[in-house]
Amino acid sequence: MLSSLRGFKDVLSDEALKWQWVETVTHEVFSAFGFSPIQVPLLEDVRLFHASVGATSDIVEKQMYAFDDLDGKRIGLRPEATASVMRAYIEHNLHTGPVPTKLYYSGPMFRHERPQAGRLRQFHQMGAEVIGVLKPHHDVELLSLLAYLFERLTIRGIVLQINSIGCPVCRPLYRNELLAFLQGYLSKLCENCRRRSRENPLRVLDCKEASCRGIASASPSPLDHLCAECAHHFRAVQEGLSRLNIPFLIQPRLVRGLDYYTKTVFEATSEHLGAQSAVAAGGRYDGLAEALGGAPTPALGFAIGMERLMALLDPTQVPERPLQLFLIPLGSAASKMLSPILYALRKRGMRCEMGDEEASLKSQMKRGDRLSAQYVLIVGNAEIEAGVAQIRNMQNKVQQGCALTDLTNNLLAVLNA
C-alpha cells in the first residue's frame, strides 16, 4: 500500500477546518492593515533562490527540491516565498504603484530536510512584505500586524524577540571584531562552532552548547557595534513598539539564517513547540532587490509557519459549524418528497443532510446523532397520510408537527428561530 511521502502530510477535515478559520481571520487582519494578496508560482528558476536565500545557505545547498525541467532548464520548488514576491515586484514594476507596496501571500513551501516536531518537507507559510520604505515606523507597523494576528487567534505565550544585525556599513566591522574574539577561544568551542566561526561566525552566538553559550555571552554584542543610522533605527523601532504597548524582548544573539537580512530581525517564539520554537520570523532585507537585479529598494517582511501556528491554536476558539438538519425518509415515497426539500434548503445556505430511505428509523436517528444534527425531520407513511412531518430538537428531545404543505418555509422558520 502506498502512503504519502516522508514529510508530506494529508490535512484531514478537522484540521482543515481550523486552517480555514485561521485564513478567514488572517485575510481580515491583513486587509485591515492595508495589505493586498499576491500569488506567486511554486516553481522558479533556481538562480532566483541562489541570488536571494544565499548560495551558502543549507536551504539552497542541500535542501532544495531542484531538478531539470523537460526542456533542460534548472528549476526548483520554492523553499520560501520572499524571493518570488520580490522578483514579481521587480518584474511587474510594482514600484510605480503607491509606496509602500504591501503584499501578503499564503501557500506551501518545500525543503528536503529530516522531519521532526514542527518541521516538514512540505510546509505552509503565510507571509507579508512591505516594499519600498526605509523608515522604522514600517518595522513597527509590520510587528504590530503580527502581534494583532496572534491576539485575534487567541494564541497566548508568544514572545516577540527582536534584534538588529546592522547593515553593509557596520556588519562587516562587527563581524571582524567577533572573529578576532572567537580566535582566542577556538579550542573551547564545540566542533560545530569551529566550523561556524569560519563560515558564518554570527551563528556561534546562538549555539546551544553550554560551553559555547558562555563564550557567546562574553563576546562583543552586535548591538554595541551598530552604525549611527542602524542604532537610531533600532531605537525608533523599540520606541514605536512601546507606544503601541506591544511587549518585546531584545535578544542580541538572535541571528537570521538567510543572507538577505539587514537591520531589524525578529522571531515570535513559543515554548510549546518543541525544538523548533519559532512560529514566525522575519526582518528587514534592504539589499535583496538589488541582489535580484532590481533598483536598490528597502523592504521588510515576515513569514508565519502555519503548521506551527496550528499547533498553538486553542481548538475551543475555532467556531463549529454543526449540521442544522438531518432529513429522515422512511421509504421511497418519503425520499422522493424530501429530496427537493433538501436541495431547496441547501440553496438557502442551510447545512443539511439526508438519510438512506431503506435504513431503519433507529439507524438513521443514530446517524443524525453522530453528525451532531441540531434537528431531525422524520417523514414516513404515517406523516404523509397525516400531512404533518415530525421535527425533533435533538438537544432537548422536544418533537413537534410540521405541515408538509410549504415544508421548506416551515423548516426555515424553525431553523432560523
Place this chain on the structure above:
RNA sequence: GUGGGUGUAGCUCAAUGGUAGAGCCCCGGACUGUGGCUCCGGUUGUUGAGGGUUCGAUCCCCUUCACUCACCCCA
C-alpha cells in the same frame, strides 16, 4: 547527512521462546417507527518487511523500511 526511541486489530495499548488479547470504534439485537446511557452478541491481524538462531520466534540476533524526537538547519 548524523544520533536516540518506537513499530501488535481502524484507533489506544497488553501479552508469553510454545503461531495473540483488552478497551474504544463499527455493525446487529434487547427496543419490528425514535439518537446519546446500559446490557448482550458479532466483524477485524501476513504481530512493518526480509533473513538468521531454535524442535518452535510477536519475543533473541542481523538487515531493511516506516514513524517519531533531537542534532544540523530553519517557519
